[in-house]
Each structure stands twice: as structure tokens, then as C-alpha cells.
Amino acid sequence: MVGKGLEAPGPDWWLWPIVAFSVATVYAILISQFRRRDIAILKCVSWSNPDVMLLLIGEVVVVSISAFLVVFQLTVEVLGVTQYFVGTTSTPLVTWLTNYITISAGPMFITLFLIVVLQIPGLILAQFRANHIPPMMAIREE
Amino acid sequence: MANPIIQVQGVNKEYGRGKKTVAALKDINIEIMPGEFVAVVGPSGCGKSTLLHVMAGLEAPTSGRILLDGVDVTLISERDMPKVRAQKIGFVFQAFLLIEDLTAFENIEAVLWPSLELKKEKEEAMALEVLREVDMLERKDHFPRQMSGGEQQRVAIARALVNNPPILFCDEPTGNLDSKTGETVMKIIASLNKDRKMTVVLVTHNEELVKYAKRILRMKDGAIVGESKSRQE
Numbered sequence: 428m429v430g431k432g433l434e435a436p437g438p439d440w441w442l443w444p445i446v447a448f449s450v451a452t453v454y455a456i457l458i459s460q461f462r463r464r465d466i467a468i469l470k471c472v473s474w475s476n477p478d479v480m481l482l483l484i485g486e487v488v489v490v491s492i493s494a495f496l497v498v499f500q501l502t503v504e505v506l507g508v509t510q511y512f513v514g515t516t517s518t519p520l521v522t523w524l525t526n527y528i529t530i531s532a533g534p535m536f537i538t539l540f541l542i543v544v545l546q547i548p549g550l551i552l553a554q555f556r557a558n559h560i561p562p563m564m565a566i567r568e569e
Numbered sequence: 570m571a572n573p574i575i576q577v578q579g580v581n582k583e584y585g586r587g588k589k590t591v592a593a594l595k596d597i598n599i600e601i602m603p604g605e606f607v608a609v610v611g612p613s614g615c616g617k618s619t620l621l622h623v624m625a626g627l628e629a630p631t632s633g634r635i636l637l638d639g640v641d642v643t644l645i646s647e648r649d650m651p652k653v654r655a656q657k658i659g660f661v662f663q664a665f666l667l668i669e670d671l672t673a674f675e676n677i678e679a680v681l682w683p684s685l686e687l688k689k690e691k692e693e694a695m696a697l698e699v700l701r702e703v704d705m706l707e708r709k710d711h712f713p714r715q716m717s718g719g720e721q722q723r724v725a726i727a728r729a730l731v732n733n734p735p736i737l738f739c740d741e742p743t744g745n746l747d748s749k750t751g752e753t754v755m756k757i758i759a760s761l762n763k764d765r766k767m768t769v770v771l772v773t774h775n776e777e778l779v780k781y782a783k784r785i786l787r788m789k790d791g792a793i794v795g796e797s798k799s800r801q802e
Contacts, residue, residue, distance in 0.1 A: 468666045469679065471627065472728060473655035475648065478683040562627050565666050566740075 448545045451487075455549030458486060459556040466557050467565035480554045487546050487553075495539050502528050572639065574735060574768050575601040575624060580633030582619055582791075593619040594630070595791040603735065606762045606769045608782035608799075616791040617772045618740055624770065625658055625738045626650055638735060655684070659729030659767075661758070663741035665721040667713040673724045674700065674709040680731050699727040703757055719750035726757055730765075737761060739771045743778065755781050 459466070466479055509524045582594035593616045601607050609617045622628040624635055626642040635642045637657050645653060667676045677696040681687055687695075700706045703723040713721050722742060729737055739758060743751030759781045762769045771782060779785050780799060787795035 465668050465670070468668055470651070471654075471660060471662075471666065472680045473651045473658075473732070474683055475651040478651075563622065566622070566627070566662060566664070 444541065444545065447542055448548070451491075451542070451546045452549035452552065454490070455483070455487060455546065455553040456556070458483060459553040462557075463560055464565055464568060466560050467562055467568075470560065470562035471565050476554075476558045479557045480550075483550060483553050483557060487550055488543060491543055491546060492539070495542065499535075502530075571603050573600040573636075574603040574605075574638050575599065575770070576634070576636040577620075577624060578634040578636070580620075580623060580630045580635065582616075582623055582628070583631045592791050594623065597633070597793060599786065599793070601768060601770065603768055604762070604766045605784060606759070606771070606782045607784045607786060608771045608773060608779045609786045609788060610773055610776065610779055611788035613774055615788045617774075617788045619791075620788070621738050621740050621770065621772045625660060626653060627660075651683075655680075655732055655734075657734050657736055659732065659734040659737045661722070661725050661729050661737065661739040661742045663744040665713070665718070665725045665745070667721055667724060667728075669713050672710050672712055673705060673716070673720075673727075676713070676724060677728045677731050680728055695731055696727075699730045700724075702730065703727045717750070718746050719753060722746060722750075722754050723757065726754070726761075730761070734767075736768045736770070739769065741773055741775075742771070743773070743775065751775075751778075 466474075466482075469479065469482075505524060506528050509521050509528075512518075512521050577597050577599040580594055580597040581592065583590045583592050585591055597620060609620060611617050619628065623630050624637075626635070626637070626645070630643060633643070637653065640653060640657070642650070642653060667673075668679065671679060674696055677699060678692055681692040681695060684692075697706065697709070700709050703726050705720060705723050705727060708716060708720060708724075711720075713724075716724070722745075726742075737758070742758065743754055746754060755778055758769060758771070761767045769782075771778065773779070783799050785797045785799060786793055787797075
């Protein structure tokens with residue numbers, strides 16, 4: 428399912444959006460937790476809550492797209508290596524990898540879109556936490 | 570005659586609730602004129618840092634009014650306060666408060682990022698200009714962990730200047746520095762008061778630093794107990 432994305436959804440297809448949603452939400456919470464000091468400092472130097480929200484959105488979107496591109500690049504590399512051996516070494520592993528990784532562009536980009544959309548609830552939660560960080564926190568925690 | 574740039578009127582600040590309240594500030598009244606260099610001195614725990622935080626709008630007073638350049642910051646919502654901070658206030662902290670993952674240049678530029686009307690080139694030029702002013706241009710690509718305490722404080726001063734605010738609040742700016750480095754930092758702050766005509770409010774427990782100020786306010790137990798002019802005047 429992970430390799431094939433939405434192209435060949437199995438009976439357990441619903442599990443993967445839940446996992447993606449959970450990972451995205453935990454990640455957003457971790458950002459707002461570990462960036463508490465930075466957010467408080469930025470508020471001290473005149474950042475508003477909407478400015479902080481843009482920062483969080485930017486970080487989450489950049490990380491999501493970067494992760495997607497890294498996986499895409501790895502897939503291309505693995506596919507290239509397996510294709511090199513196809514015909515010369517027809518082992519079950521090569522055949523399985525070829526079938527597993529080959530995926531058309533449409534489902535791949537829909538998967539990326541869903542990953543980004545699934546970040547939204549986590550981002551709302553992260554923003555809620557960030558809104559409640561007072562600028563004084565930066566001074567008190569030093 | 571010019572109007573005061575900072576007016577503190579009957580300000581009280583209490584921490585805690587019910588019977589367990591601690592009065593950190595008691596009926597503080599101060600007027601500071603544009604271009605003044607005021608030092609607030611007193612022993613640890615006397616409320617001088619609280620006074621600075623309240624004046625800068627970082628904390629709300631329990632009662633009383635604070636006017637910065639005619640704007641009553643006690644009436645301003647948390648949503649609008651960032652605009653006031655950006656336009657009127659620069660803050661230098663004892664612990665520098667630089668973002669560890671950003672370089673000196675980025676720490677300064679970050680102040681300008683929310684100003685969407687500024688072009689990137691203009692932001693960079695403004696950040697470089699203030700770095701030059703505190704003699705830190707050569708260290709612009711260094712991260713805070715790669716700089717000494719004095720260098721970090723100079724970057725923090727540059728950050729406070731980049732918006733060109735009329736008021737500079739300094740909370741024990743030499744507290745984490747050795748005496749020689751502290752002297753260098755204080756000379757920079759004094760030059761900002763002299764050359765840029767910035768209003769400087771310095772909070773310190775170090776009596777040696779009051780020589781830079783033109784006016785000295787003494788605090789004890791949350792109240793102003795004395796006021797004097799600097800001997801250098």
C-alpha cells in the first residue's frame with residue numbers, strides 16, 4: 428500500500444490515512460513544543476500570532492514536500508538499479524521490487540496532496556498552542 | 570516643550586491570587602522625555618525588571634496606565650501589541666535571547682520578516698547596516714554558539730535597532746558579561762542615546778553602570794525611593 432499509494436488500495440487502505448494523520452499531528456505538536464523558546468523570542472521582537480502561524484505552516488509544508496521528494500528520489504534510484512538487473516537476473520526480489528515501486532504520476536501526486544491536507548488539523552492544534560505562548564516565557568525560562 | 574515619550578501613571582503589579590499576592594510594583598509614577606538615558610537601579614528582587622517588562626508591554630500591570638509615545642499600551646489588545654513593539658520598542662535582554670538555529674544576520678532580519686511591505690533587498694540592507702553599527706559585520710554568518718557573550722549581546726543590540734524604534738529598553742545588558750566586555754556594550758548603548766537620540770531605559774543592579782545615564786531612579790521593595798541626576802552631567 429505504501430509503495431503503490433492510491434493506485435492499488437487494499438482492504439486496509441483506511442489504516443494509512445490514519446497513520447499519516449497521527450504522524451502529522453504528533454509532528455505539529457512537537458514543532459510547537461520544541462519551538463516554544465523561539466516563538467516566545469519572536470513575539471518579544473514584535474511577531475504576531477498570524478506571523479507565527481505562517482512560520483509553522485511553512486515549516487510543515489516544506490518538511491512534507493522535502494520528505495516526499497526524498498522518498499521519490501529513493502524510489503527512482505531503487506527502480507533504476509532493479510531495472511538494470513531485469514533480464515540479466517530475474518530473481519523474485521527484482522520482479523517484486525519492480526511491481527511494488529512502479530507507480531503512475533496521478534496517484535502519486537494525490538498522495539502528496541492528501542499528506543499535506545492531513546497536516547491541517549495538527550497545524551490548527553500547533554497554532555492554538557503557539558498562540559498561548561507569552562513573550563515573557565523567553566525571559567522567564569532563561 | 571516636548572511631551573514625555575514614556576509615562577507610567579499609578580502602576581501596580583501583583584503576582585498570585587487571593588491572600589497570597591505579592592506586590593512587585595507599588596504606585597509607580599515616572600515620566601521620561603525623548604532622548605533621555607534613565608537608569609533604574611536597586612537590589613535583586615526590588616521589581617526593576619518587572620517595571621521594565623510592564624513599560625515594554627511584555628506584562629500587563631494590575632492597575633495604572635503606561636503611555637508610550639502617547640499610546641496607552643494598557644488599552645491595546647494582544648493582537649495589536651506586536652505593531653506597537655515593532656514601531657516603538659527595542660529590547661536588549663540579559664540572556665541575549667538569540668535564536669540558536671539562525672545566524673547573526675538572520676536573527677536581525679527575522680525582526681523584519683513580518684513587514685511584508687519591505688523588499689528583501691531593503692531588509693538585507695537594514696540588517697547589514699545595524700550589524701555594521703555594532704561592529705559585527707564580519708561575524709554576520711556565525712551562529713550564536715560560535716560567538717562570545719559580548720558578540721551575542723552586540724547582535725542582540727543590532728536586532729533591537731533594526732526597526733529604528735525611538736525607545737530602547739535594556740534589562741541587565743551586561744549581567745552575563747565580564748567587566749571589559751560589559752564596558753564595550755555599555756559604550757554602544759550610550760552612543761545610541763547620543764548619536765541616534767534614542768530614549769534608553771537601563772535596568773541594572775550594577776552601580777558602576779549608572780555613570781552612563783543622565784537620570785537615575787532608585788527602587789526598593791517595588792517602589793521608587795529616590796531620583797538623582799548623573800554626576801557626569
